Amino acid sequence: MIQLEKLTADQSPAQSVKTLPKDRKRGFNRVLPPVGLFVVIIIIWEIISASLSGSRKFLLPTPQSVVIHGLLARDAYSEILPSFVRTSVLALGGFGVAIVLGMLVAAVMYRFRWLEKAVFPYLVALQAVPVLAVAPLMAVVFGYSFVAKGIIVVLIAFFPIPANFLLGLRSVDSGLDDLFRLHRASWWTRFWKLAFPNALPQLLTGFRISAGLAVVGAIVGEEFFQAGVPGLGIRLLQYLQDVEYNRLYGALILSSFLGIGFYLIFTWIANRVLRNWHESVIQQES
């Protein structure tokens, strides 16, 4: 263990020289499998699409047809891009609220243990509530508005943030805690200088999970309320009704991009924030 650590410390000057080609190879190894799978999926898609009989062909247009008619055609993208933006704003907005609320709730539960005991079961229960069952109530209270959809997003994306953040706050090493107590650090000092930075890895994991859920929530919310400026969720239903399958698949692809995009952005942020110190980043590196 110690010898290993020593080695890495001693070799670091050489490391910067050596890592370049290695890095590229590593990056290549990481990118290759998903790209390969992507190609395979496209081929399978092609095959299935070609094998459908004439009357059922509309169910699965070929990939190029989707890209050309569903996404790149002028009237297609001029309709779907604003929807994409709209859904992104909804997802981001709800996600933002979930972050602020979730972190606050976790911080308060961390401060007052009895509150954690009282509140946490409800957080878990909240997860079990079928959101679509609550949606009609939202409609009554808030109307078919952006806010009502936003609440759906918050409900779906909320839980991972307080749960992960609280876990991180509580996982402070007891030696470090002793050190801060020994020097009579106040609760605030311990929170800002110890518990909060200590919780960053878990918090960022929470962000990543929750970001994906926010996209799901935004689309579900839009599909339920079907009112206001049309986002991707509404487009999906509309294209289904209008038997516009090229555009339907186009909208599906954009929805997935949104989810993947959110996930990648927050993974990137996490790696940047944590690159100097956290194990999960170190493990990915080696």
Added chain:
Amino acid sequence: MKTIAETGAFLNAPHMSTPSLSFEGVGLTYKDGTETLRDINLKVERDEFVSVVGPSGCGKSTLLKVASGLVEATQGNVVADRDRLGYVFQDATLLPWRTVASNVGLLAELHGVAKQERERRVQEAIELVGLSGFADRHPRRLSGGMRMRASLARSLTMDPEVFLFDEPFGALDEITRERLNDELVQLFLARHFAGLFVTHSIYEAVYLSTRVVVMSPRPGRIVAEFSIPFSYPRGPEVRFSPEFAQIASNISSALRGTELE
């Protein structure tokens, strides 16, 4: 690099009088009913370096926690000047998200020392422990020995009067450990603190200390005390002298005696 004696020269001269750390009939029973310390009587003055050896689980760490005030004694009295307390834990307990310099500055920061003064102390402490080229590194890019040095440096910024060590070098390899032992002795000579050092290595205890106390299995009591006659600085040849071997062997049999009880 300046020698430790040079850098330490301007720091407080020792002032004698009351012991910096003393236990008077101290007992500790944890809340769950584990009686961990019983009737501990021990005084450590400035310019004394006392090592504690004992079987694992006998309450050595607990003794230091009580000395530091982290845990309150359930019996007896602990007198300690805790305004300038150094405490080096078994792990380096560095904040992984901070650089070495920023970790070393933590205590001064917690005590509200002004930035300029803090930076001066940090630089001095980092030089003192020989980490000058590593101030901007994060802990995960340091070896185990370097982390321990950083941890030592952090305590040194508070210029401790009472300095507690909880098996600080236990996880290090022999060579690093011996080197750090020598550096610790130099620090001790330069800074005149009262040292209380827990270790499971009898050789380390004898090499470092003015006195060695032996603790019994739980509930920990002090069952034997040895004065170490060698003068400082102790060269490496001390370790191989027959006198050294004799003392070590006496301590060892005292330790075995406690286990046979």
